Amino acid sequence: xxxxxxxxxxxxxxxxxxxxxxxxxxxxxxxxxxxxxxxxxxxxxxxxxxxxxxxxxxxxxxxxxxxxxxxxxxxxxxxxxxxxxxxxxxxxxxxxxxxxxxxxxxxxxxxxxxxxxxxxxxxxxxxxxxxxxxxxxxxxxxxxxxxxxxxxxxxxxxxxxxxxxxxxxxxxxxxxxxxxxxxxxxxxxxxxxxxxxxxxxxxxxxxxxxxxxxxxxxxxxxxxxxxxxxxxxxxxxxxxxxxxxxxxxxxxxxxxxxxxxxxxxxxxxxxxxxxxxxxxxxxxxxxxxxxxxxxxxxxxxxxxxxxxxxxxxxxxxxxxxxxxxxxxxxxxxxxxxxxxxxxxxxxxxxxxxxxxxxxxxxxxxxxxxxxxxxxxxxxxxxxxxxxxxxxxxxxxxxxxxxxxxxxxxxxxxxxxxxxxxxxxxx
Numbered sequence: 001x002x003x004x005x006x007x008x009x010x011x012x013x014x015x016x017x018x019x020x021x022x023x024x025x026x027x028x029x030x031x032x033x034x035x036x037x038x039x040x041x042x043x044x045x046x047x048x049x050x051x052x053x054x055x056x057x058x059x060x061x062x063x064x065x066x067x068x069x070x071x072x073x074x075x076x077x078x079x080x081x082x083x084x085x086x087x088x089x090x091x092x093x094x095x096x097x098x099x100x101x102x103x104x105x106x107x108x109x110x111x112x113x114x115x116x117x118x119x120x121x122x123x124x125x126x127x128x129x130x131x132x133x134x135x136x137x138x139x140x141x142x143x144x145x146x147x148x149x150x151x152x153x154x155x156x157x158x159x160x161x162x163x164x165x166x167x168x169x170x171x172x173x174x175x176x177x178x179x180x181x182x183x184x185x186x187x188x189x190x191x192x193x194x195x196x197x198x199x200x201x202x203x204x205x206x207x208x209x210x211x212x213x214x215x216x217x218x219x220x221x222x223x224x225x226x227x228x229x230x231x232x233x234x235x236x237x238x239x240x241x242x243x244x245x246x247x248x249x250x251x252x253x254x255x256x257x258x259x260x261x262x263x264x265x266x267x268x269x270x271x272x273x274x275x276x277x278x279x280x281x282x283x284x285x286x287x288x289x290x291x292x293x294x295x296x297x298x299x300x301x302x303x304x305x306x307x308x309x310x311x312x313x314x315x316x317x318x319x320x321x322x323x324x325x326x327x328x329x330x331x332x333x334x335x336x337x338x339x340x341x342x343x344x345x346x347x348x349x350x351x352x353x354x355x356x357x358x359x360x361x362x363x364x365x366x367x368x369x370x371x372x373x374x375x376x377x378x379x380x381x382x383x384x385x386x387x388x389x390x391x392x393x394x395x396x397x398x399x400x401x402x403x404x405x406x407x408x409x410x411x412x413x414x415x416x417x418x419x420x421x422x423x424x425x426x
Contacts (some may be wrong), residue, residue, distance in 0.1 A: 001072045002080070002118040003052075004028065005111060008063040009097045009274075012037040012295040016104060020118040021070050028052065046074060057081045060096040068118075070208055071135045076120070084114065086263040092123040106132070124160045126262065158208065160262040166206045168407070170409040172261075172399060174268075175203040180391040181421035182279060183379075186425045192372055194274040195392040196420060201268045203261035209403040213257040213268070216395045240271040248257035273392045278418055280305050280386050283316070285426040289303050292372070295321065295364040296330065297345070311352040311386045318345040318362050329362025336360055352384070379423040386417045 003024045007016035007375040012033035017026060032054050036042050047054045055077045057064045064081045081167045087110060088095030092103055100107060109132055122128070176199055183192040203211075211393035242248065243266055245259040257269070299318060303311060314334070320327060320343050327338035327345055334349035346358055401409045 001070055001114060002066050002068055002077065003070070004067040004122075005115065006032070007062075007107075008033065008037060008065065009394070010037075010061050010063075015097065015100045016107055016111070018108065018115075020115060021069075024052070024067060029112045030065060032056070032063075032067075037063065045078070052388070055081065056236075057085070058195075059085050060094070062095065062097060062100065064229070064345075071321055072247060076085045080114075080120045080123070082112075083120075085112070087123060087125055087128065090129075107382040112165055122159050122386055126162075126264075127265075132302075142190055142381070158245070158260050161208060161260060163208050163210075165263050167204050169204070170206055170407055171204045172401065172409060172411045174396060174399065174413045175200040175413070176390060176394060176396065176413070176415045178390050178392060178394070178415075178417045180277065180280065180422065182277075182339045182416055182422045182424075184283070190279075193277040193279065193392075194272065195277055196270070196272050197390075197392060197394065198270045200265065201261060202265045203263065204402070205246055205261065205263075205401060205409060206402050206407065207405060209261055209401050209409075210258065210260055210315045211258070212398070214397040214399075215319065216256070216393070216397055217255055224373045233393065234276045234396075235392050237271050238273050238275075242269045243267060259362070267322060271394075276393065277298040278304065278391050278393060280311065280389065280391060281382065281384065281422075283312075283380060283382065283424045285318075285380055285424060287373070287377070287426045292368070293362040293366050294368065295360040297360065297364070299360040300357060301359075303352055303354045305354040305389050307353060307355040309354045309386060309389055311354075312350065313383070314349040314352045315383040316343070316347040317381045317383075318347065318359075319380070320344055321366060321368050321375045325365045327364045329360060331358065331360045333358040336362070338364075365404040377426060382424070383419045384422075384424040385419075388415050389414050389417050390416050 003019070003021040004012055005016070005018045005020070006029055009015055011104060014029050019026065031049060035049060036047055036054065036056065040154070045056055049273070052066050055068070055074065057078065064080060064084060066077050068077070080191045083246055087188055088099065092099040092105065110128065113128060113132060114121055176197065178195050178197040180195050181192065185191050206378045216234050220234040242251070243259070245261060246269070247258045250256045250258045259268070280303065280306060282302045290296060297318065299316065301316065321345055324343065329336050329338070329345060331347060334347060334419040336345055338345040339346050346363065349358065396413045399411045
């Protein structure tokens with residue numbers, strides 16, 4: 001599928017070059033440098049020149065490039081490129097030009113392992129580190145023991161986990177992290193509201209446990225007649241993406257998330273929803289232009305979540321015109337100051353209790369301009385973090401751990417909602 005793989009620096013110099021098929025010559029590397037790196041007009045990550053397609057990803061000061069002459073799956077190739085970046089980070093700490101030059105022998109070794117005749121193979125970092133190691137040389141006995149484990153992992157069904165993991169205390173931590181996006185019109189109508197969420201898990205569990213994970217998913221709860229009454233507290237998930245450990249067959253049949261978790265931290269799933277979004281904050285801006293020399297600001301912000309919860313690091317960025325000479329403002333909580341470099345008033349509130357509301361009032365003095373140009377009024381943007389709150393209403397109903405030794409495990413769940421692209425027009 002992938003005919004060749006290259007890594008370039010910003011100058012277009014080839015740092016890593018690996019050909020997997022006979023349908024391309026090494027001179028193809030010059031075409032990408034001339035047509036893409038030297039051409040500032042090219043913005044698409046996929047370029048097709050003749051019968052050759054170039055898939056590239058910019059990372060740090062590098063171009064990660066995969067080439068193919070086949071009608072290949074573009075999403076799969078990009079997934080491989082990002083997997084390779086994660087492998088590089090895991091081995092070198094940071095994947096940049098310096099790291100590539102210092103470890104090019106190891107990179108060729110990794111490429112031979114993760115790509116076979118252009119087809120992606122096992123790219124799990126934990127498995128690769130067992131037999132491609134930058135540490136000291138192991139004894140023959142240790143190598144024999146590791147090689148037996150490697151054979152099981154490379155060919156078995158759970159390549160992401162060793163079977164001999166042991167912990168004195170078995171624990172599982174779940175973090176539900178949501179980014180809420182909002183665009184509010186000048187009349188206060190919601191033009192766009194959606195949530196992009198991810199469920200992160202840290203599993204410190206012995207052996208090879210099977211976990212079952214339940215959410216207040218609308219499709220699942222409506223299938224079960226005993227849960228029909230609880231349907232008001234359900235969430236309609238638009239689309240979701242799972243870690244490879246999740247058994248997709250079970251999810252398709254009965255919406256059960258069943259999996260054998262990797263050891264340590266990993267992303268269990270991503271999801272998106274746009275139905276019944278609970279907005280954590282409402283902003284009511286009143287911005288009045290008084291003649292040509294002054295603008296008055298009255299910004300009211302209210303927290304919609306429970307008074308038992310608090311938001312942290314709340315920041316409002318309120319735009320001002322380009323010809324602003326100075327700003328005077330007062331706030332009922334936090335601190336506000338004018339930042340001339342950004343043409344904005346920045347209002348910071350370290351701790352914002354639920355159901356409370358605060359006000360900013362201020363005046364911006366404007367300098368006279370020879371050519372009067374109407375102020376475009378960019379939207380107010382917002383940043384925040386709210387713990388133990390989800391804008392989608394998603395809840396973890398249960399997490400069950402099954403293991404042949406029947407040990408007791410402790411589970412922890414934490415929720416956090418943060419601002420994505422949260423904008424209010426005025």
